[in-house]
Amino acid sequence: MEFSTRIIHEDNIKDGSGAVMSPIILSTTFERGQDGISYPGGFFYSRYDNPNRHSLEQKLAKMENGAGCVSFASGLAAATVVFQSLKTGDHIVLPDDTYFSIRTILDTMFSGFGLSYTLVDMTDLDALRKAIQPNTKLVWTETPSNPLIKVTDLAAVAAIAKEHNCFTVTDNTWATPYYTKPIEFGIDIVLHSTTKYLGGHSDILGGALIFGENNQRYEFIKACQKLGGAVPSPYDCWLLCRSLTTFVARMPIHSNNAMQLAAYLEAHPKIDRVLYPGLTSHPQHEVAARQMTNGFGGMLSILVKGDRATALQLADKLQLFTHATSLGGVESLIEHRKSIEGDLSPTPDNLLRISAGIEDVKDLINDFEQALLSI
Ligand SMILES: *Cc1c(COP(=O)(O)O)cnc(C)c1O
Numbered sequence: 140m141e142f143s144t145r146i147i148h149e150d151n152i153k154d155g156s157g158a159v160m161s162p163i164i165l166s167t168t169f170e171r172g173q174d175g176i177s178y179p180g181g182f183f184y185s186r187y188d189n190p191n192r193h194s195l196e197q198k199l200a201k202m203e204n205g206a207g208c209v210s211f212a213s214g215l216a217a218a219t220v221v222f223q224s225l226k227t228g229d230h231i232v233l234p235d236d237t238y239f240s241i242r243t244i245l246d247t248m249f250s251g252f253g254l255s256y257t258l259v260d261m262t263d264l265d266a267l268r269k270a271i272q273p274n275t276k277l278v279w280t281e282t283p284s285n286p287l288i289k290v291t292d293l294a295a296v297a298a299i300a301k302e303h304n305c306f307t308v309t310d311n312t313w314a315t316p317y318y319t320k321p322i323e324f325g326i327d328i329v330l331h332s333t334t335k336y337l338g339g340h341s342d343i344l345g346g347a348l349i350f351g352e353n354n355q356r357y358e359f360i361k362a363c364q365k366l367g368g369a370v371p372s373p374y375d376c377w378l379l380c381r382s383l384t385t386f387v388a389r390m391p392i393h394s395n396n397a398m399q400l401a402a403y404l405e406a407h408p409k410i411d412r413v414l415y416p417g418l419t420s421h422p423q424h425e426v427a428a429r430q431m432t433n434g435f436g437g438m439l440s441i442l443v444k445g446d447r448a449t450a451l452q453l454a455d456k457l458q459l460f461t462h463a464t465s466l467g468g469v470e471s472l473i474e475h476r477k478s479i480e481g482d483l484s485p486t487p488d489n490l491l492r493i494s495a496g497i498e499d500v501k502d503l504i505n506d507f508e509q510a511l512l513s514i
Contacts, residue, residue, distance in 0.1 A: 142201055142202055142316075143386075143387040145201055146198050146201065146202065146383050146384060146386065146387075147384050149197070149198070149201070150193075150194045150197035150198050150201075151194060151380075152164065152190050152191070152194055160381075161191070161194060161377060161380060163191060163373050163374055163377040164189060164190045164191055164373055165373050165374070166185070166189075167184065167185040167186075167189075168183070168184055168185070169182040169183050169184070171183070181193075185370075185373070186365060186368045186370060187365045188365075189373055189376075190373075191373040191374075191376035191377045191380070192210055192370065192371065192373065192376045194376065194380055195208075195210055195347075195371070195376040195379055195380050196208040196209065196210050196347070198380060198383055199331070199333075199337075199347050199349055199383075200349055200350075202316045202349075202383070202386075203311070203316050203320055203321070203322055203329050203349040204316075204320050204322050204323060205322055205329065205349035205350050205351060206350055206351060206352045206353045206357075207349070207350045207353045207357055207361075208347055208348065208349045208350070209347065209348045209350075209357070209360050209361050209364050210333075210345065210346070210347045210364075210370070210371055210376070211345065211346040211347065211348075211364065211369050211370065211371065212344065212345065212346065212369045212370055212371050212372075212375075213332070213334065213344050213345060213346045213369075214310075214312060214330065214331065214332025214333070214334060214335075214345070214346035215240055215241075215244060215332075215346065216346050216369035217330055217331070217332075217346035217347060217348050218241055218244060218310075218330060218346070219244055219248065219369075220348070220360050220363045220364065220367070220369070221277070221308055221328065221330070221348065221360070222244065222245065222248075222249055222254065223363055223367075224356050224359050224360055224363070225254055225276055225277060226276075227252060227253035227254070228253055228274055229253075229254055229255075229274060229275075229276040229277070230254070230255050230256065230257070230272050230274045230275045230276065231245070231254065231255070231256040231257075231275070231276070231277045231278075231279060232256070232257055232259055232267065232270045232271060232275060232277070232278045232279065232305075233256050233257070233258050233259075233279045234258070234259065234260070234261040234279065234280060234281055234284055234289070234291070235258040235259060235260050235261075235485070236284045236285065236286070236287045236289065236485065236486075237258070237279060237281055237284070237285075237310075238281060238285050238310060238312075239285075239479075239480045239484065241279070241310075242256075242258075257270045257272075260289070261280055261282075261284075261289065261291040261296060262289050262290070262291060262292075262422070262423055262426075264292070264295055264296070264299065267296065267299055268299060271299070271300075271303045271305065275303060275305050276305055276306065277305055277306055277307070277308065278296060278299075278300040278305045278306075278307050278308075279307075279308050279310070280293060280296055280307065280308070280309045280310070280321075280326070281309070281310040281312075281313070282309065282311075282313070282314060282319070282430075283313050283314065283416055283427075283435075283436060283438060285313065285438075285492075286440050286476045286486055286490060286492040287414060287440065287486075288414035288415060288416060288421070288438065288439065288440050289422075289423065290416050290421070290423035290426050290427045290430070290431075291423075291426075292423075292426045292430065293309060293319070293321050293324035293325070293326055293430060294324040294325055294430075297324055297325030297326050297327075298325065301325070306327045306328070306356065307325075307326045307327045307328070308326070308327070308328045308329075308330055309321035309326045309328075309329055309330065310330045310331075310332075311329045311330065311331060312330070312331050312332040312335050312336070312467075313335075313336075313436055313438050313466075314431060314436055315331075315336045315337065315386075315390065315436070317336075317386065317387065317390040317433055317434075318390075318394070318431045318432060318433055318434060318435070318436055319430055319431050319432070322349070322351040324430070326351065327350070327351050327352075327356075328348055328349070328350055328351070328356075329348070329349040330346070330347070330348055331346060331347045331348075331349070332345070332346055333345035333346060333347055333379055334346075334465065334467070335465070335466050335467030335468075336386070336389075336390065336393070336437070336466075336467035337379065337382060337383060337386065337467075338378075338379055338382050338467070338468075339382045339385070339386065339389055339467060339468060339469065340382060340468055340469055341465060341467075341468035341469075341470065342378070343375055343378050343379050343382070344375070345371045345375055345379055348360060389469070389497055390433070390434070390437075391433065391434060392497040393436070393437030393467075393495055393496070393497060394417075394433070394434030394435055394436055394437055394495075395434070395500065396437065396471075396495040396496070396497065396498070396500045396503060397415060397417070397435070397436065397437045397438065397439050397493075397495035398415070398417045398434070398435065399500045399504065400439065400493065400495055400500065400503055400504065400507070401413050401415035401417060401418055401439050402418070403504050403507065404439075404441055404507065405418060405420065407507075407511060408444075409443065409444050409445075409511050409514065410441055410442070410443060410444065410511075411442040411443065411444045411489070412441070412442040413439060413440075413441050413442075414439060414440040414441070414442075415435065415439040415440075416431065416435040416436065417434070417435035437466075437467070437494060437495045437496075438466060438492070438493070438494055438495070439492075439493050439495070440476075440490055440491065440492045440493065441490070441491050441493065442487060442489050442490055443489045443490075443491060443514075444489075445489055445514075446488055446489055447475075447477065447488040447489065449489065449514060450475055450488065450489045450490065450491050451475055451478075452514050453491065453510055453511065453514050454473050454474070454475055454491055456509070456510035456513050456514060457473060457506050457507065457510045458506055458509075458510075459471060459498065459502060459503060459506040460472060460473040460493070460503075460506060461473070462474065462475075464479060465494070466492075466494035467494060468494070468496060469496050469497045469498075470496045470498070471493070471494060471495055471496035471498060471503055472493070472494040472496070473491055473492070473493050473494075474491065474492045474494075475490075475491055475492075476490055476491075476492050477490065
């Protein structure tokens with residue numbers, strides 16, 4: 140069966156009441172068997188595992204064609220544990236426009252742990268080869284990237300990393316398994332901020348790692364989850380499982396809306412450039428067309444003709460697009476990334492990042508029409 144069917148019908152909790160949908164099981168502790176050692180229900184303490192988290196991890200592993208999944212309280216909690224699985228002296232290659240807080244984690248939380256990293260343009264495979272050192276253990280990718288919407292050729296990066304005995308992580312928060320399943324391209328671990336499209340309604344914070352195989356690193360990371368305890372609550376897991384049932388219904392609307400907005404904005408005289416993988420003008424359009432199925436995602440960035448003030452003015456004049464951080468919800472958002480990332484960020488001053496929601500696209504285009512008239 141296709142995953143859209145399996146997500147609805149498999150891995151649900153049956154509590155004997157006949158309830159059609161899964162209950163939320165809030166209990167932190169579970170009853171032992173008569174021998175004092177066994178746990179007949181399969182669970183013993185909620186930090187280690189609980190029925191709602193178990194359901195969620197099974198569903199997420201299936202969505203990404205993975206062997207196993209470890210879920211966390213946020214996307215960054217998931218990223219932190221990947222870095223914890225490295226050793227002092229290890230080196231990481233990161234994309235030059237990686238999600239900004241990934242770098243901040245390494246610079247602050249890991250500053251005393253002897254990890255180093257090099258930033259490269261992941262669309263330049265020669266630059267990647269040159270950046271790999273004898274002590275490089277991890278090659279990190281994020282595609283499409285944030286906020287420059289660069290598309291990485293995952294199969295090519297995975298092959299180069301394997302030649303050098305590095306493991307690979309793809310932050311698949313933006314492409315989601317609806318458009319790209321990185322494990323199928325040879326990537327070892329998929330990271331999600333489930334806060335975004337998987338949650339889909341801007342009301343759940345969460346993260347997950349999905350593994351191509353349940354190897355030693357999977358075992359270590361699973362142990363970090365149980366012992367470190369940065370876990371999602373049963374309620375978060377239940378709500379996310381609820382969101383996953385409508386995932387394949389929401390996603391085509393996000394990408395159709397993004398595609399139409401991109402085409403409209405690209406033709407507008409007050410817009411300098413539109414960065415969207417579905418446009419033939421996108422520098423990695425061919426890679427995207429090969430790697431992404433079902434569409435090109437719901438995220439685009441625009442470079443407004445003008446400066447920082449012009450970009451901020453446009454964001455302010457829009458009425459349907461809320462000027463707010465984050466993405467992947469049913470509502471459209473727009474954000475001036477440089478303001479968030481700070482003056483050290485390489486993000487252009489005139490860049491606005493758009494998360495296309497699932498509203499009627501005519502209304503979204505009309506909103507831009509009126510806002511662009513007034514700047
Ligand atoms: C939001 C986001 C994260 C961080 O996830 P949180 O759930 O906010 O911790 C990581 N990567 C990408 C690409 C994101 O968009």
